[in-house]
Each structure stands twice: as C-alpha cells, then as structure tokens.
Amino acid sequence: MTQFDHQVNSISPEIAGSRMFKFIAFLYGIAAYLVFFVTVLYAIGFVMGLVVPKSIDTGTDTPTVEAVIINLLLLALFAVQHSVMARQRFKAWWTQFVPKAVERSTYVLLSSLSLLLLFWQWRPLPAIVWDVENPDIAVTLVTAALAGWVLVFASTFAINHFELFGLHQVTNHLLDKQASPPRFRTPLFYKFVRHPLYLGFIVAFWAAPTMTVGHLLFAAVTTLYILVGIALEERDLVDLFGDEYRQYKQRVSMLIPWRRSA
Template structure:
C-alpha cells in the first residue's frame, strides 16, 4: 500500500508540474493565460517596488532549484522524505514556486520592442522551437527519471534503484546544456518585449548560468575525467563545433 501511495504521489506531482510547465509557456509567450508576463494593465506599484518584488520571486525560484538539487541537501532531506519520492517532492516544490511567481509577478508594461505582422509569427515560432528543445532534451536524458516518476515506479515494482548513465545523445553531442539553451531561446524570442519580460529574461539568464556552474561541478564530481573530457570537447550552451 505504501509503495502504491508513493507512486500515486509521484504521478500527482508530475501532473502538477506538467500543467505548470504549460502555463509557463503561456505566461512567457502571452498565450491564453489570465496573467501573462507582458501584462498590459497599468502597474499598481511604483516601478522600484515592482522590480524588487519580481527580483525576489526570481531569487526564490533560483534558491529552491539550486539548494534542493545539491547532493548535500538531498542527504539531509531524505532523512525526512523517503528516497523514492525525493525527486517528485523537488518537482512539486519547483512547481509551487513557479505558481507563486505567476500569481505575484508585478507588471512593468513599458514596451522595449514590439514586432507585428508575419515577423511576429516567425519570432513566436522560434520561441516554440526553444520550448520544443527543452522538452526533447528531457526525454533524451530520461524524462520520467528527471521528474521523479521512474524512481517511484522502480520502488513500486521492487526494481533495484538505477542512476542515470552518462550519455550524450543527439543535442548533447552539440552542446552540454541543450535544455538551458532551449529555455534561453524561448525567453528571448519575444514579439513583444516589455520591461517585465526583459527583467524576467535577464534574471533567468543569470540564474541559468549560475545553475550551469553548480550542475557542472556536481557532474564533474560524479563522472570525473569522462565529464571533464566532454567539457573540453563540447560547447557549454551555444551549439557550435569545438576543435
């Protein structure tokens, strides 16, 4: 019964994540969500306070992602949260932090640029391409393991717990972090760029590079010389050949 509850919990966490991810696409690309990033309404707070709140929301997102992903935190955390649902709980917390960001993001509607007509459709298509790269990248490295479902399934079926092997399929042969590259494309390919969107994109870009630094340190500790060789041979985030 406990194993079945763990699996059900992981499934619920995954569904919450998936809905949140779809909302994130609408939030960034201004598509059919109640409060998109480029909200046209008049700012209700002075710009300095709005910027402060938005930066605090981004910082909350960054701290949650970075701290809970570290191995030292996991060793402490799994004393409270059973290992089979540790990743699912991380995914749940990440989804909750994003939902908080959606709810409390403060609009800064001044326009930086606005692209209209066919060119806007092209730029939006590039953003969708970025989201597609994100999604495909998760499946290349085991989507369901990344979001916690596979760990709960292994526990439910009494399989020996597996760890992700070091592999470089498809996109990973061109760039070490195609998932982050996809996010950058999605965030910056904007037909309408307001101050809100610019603040979000800059802040997320800074966080992504901080996250890459932490992630690569963990991967080097985990895979050693093999990952160091991969780093020397493959571009970090912009796909271009390296000698």
C-alpha cells in the first residue's frame, strides 16, 4: 500500500460500498467510455478531413494571429488537463472527492470533452504548406495515416484497453473484485518500441498528402506534447517498476522501432 492509499475519500464507505452506487458507477464508466469512443472516431475524421462536419481545415474564418492564439489555447487546455490529471499527486488529491472506482472514467470523460471543445472551436489556417500531386504517393500517405490510427487502437488492446479507459475499474467495483497489482509487461509492439501508441498518433498526424498551416500547427504542437508526456510518464514508470523499467529503456527505443535505445 502506498502513501496515496491512505487518503480519505469524501464518499462515505457505506455509500461507496452500496450496490446502487456500484451500479451507477458502472453506468457512468460505460457512458464515459462511449463518449471517448465517439471522440476518437471524430478525431480520425477531424485530422484526415473525412466524413465529419468540421475538420481541421474547415470552420470559422479568423484572422491568422487570432486563429493561432485560439488554437494554441485549445491545445494547451487539453495538454494541461491530460497531463496534470494523470500524475499520482493529483490523483491522491482528486480521489478525496471522486471515488477511486470512477477516477479513471472521470479522467477519460474530461479528456474527451476537452478534445471535443478543441474540435468545435478550432480555427482553420488553410494556407498550403505542401500538396502531394502524385496520386500513388498521396494514397501511400493516407494509408500510412490510417495505419497510424490502427496502431493506436492495437497498442491499447495489447496492454489493457478496458483498464486504460476505466471500464475494468468500474466492472471490478460492481463485482466486488480486487484489482490486480500492476506488473510490467512488453507485449507485441512494446518489444520493439516503448511507446507504440504515441508513435501511432505521430504517424497519423503527419502523414497528410495536403498539409495546411493549421494541420502543421496541430501536428507540431501535439508531437511536442507527446515528447513531454513521454518524459513525465516514464518518470512515473521508473518510480513504479524501478530497475525493471530502466533496463527496458536501455534495450528498447522510445519511438523509432528497432533503433537502438540511447
């Protein structure tokens, strides 16, 4: 048991342990997951300009400087929410007010809502940076982008998709099952790259046959955020797994498969 486990939850044990509360928490977890799932599907259309009513290159015409400022604020809001709420110290404070069973679902829900806000309020910057005219190369880039999204989803299932997005926790809570202690594993893609999920996002964001200034801003800032996020996440993983993770870092490259780790 860590020092964080000694935090007092504001929900009384009687309420938190009731069957009705557990069922409500389970429904809440499902709802949060569905919002996340819709958000990710919309994100694919938003970045690639497919199907969705508003993509990264459509929306309200705004003066360039104003558009850049608004877009950076939207990205910063997501980055701060997504990173701060993932830190152990924040969780220790947060679970004084939010039951531990729904902490992950709440994190997933708020992350999804901040992304939906970004999609809604994003200002296009339509100036063209590059436009691939060769149809074979264009198709290759679109295929690579789709492959990046597939890698994102596949990476979550390679570890524990339903735990990552909160369903595992609310199900265990409903069934009165204790969560298994975390253990270090490197399944599938994780044998070749430490962060295949983030690699998938980077490929999906940059593999574009037509790159506008707005898309470039989105891709550049999110890539920078991913690199910062990796540093924070790996610090937490070293704290959790110690030498086991340090040795993994020495063996396996961070983002480029089969490249020898520095």
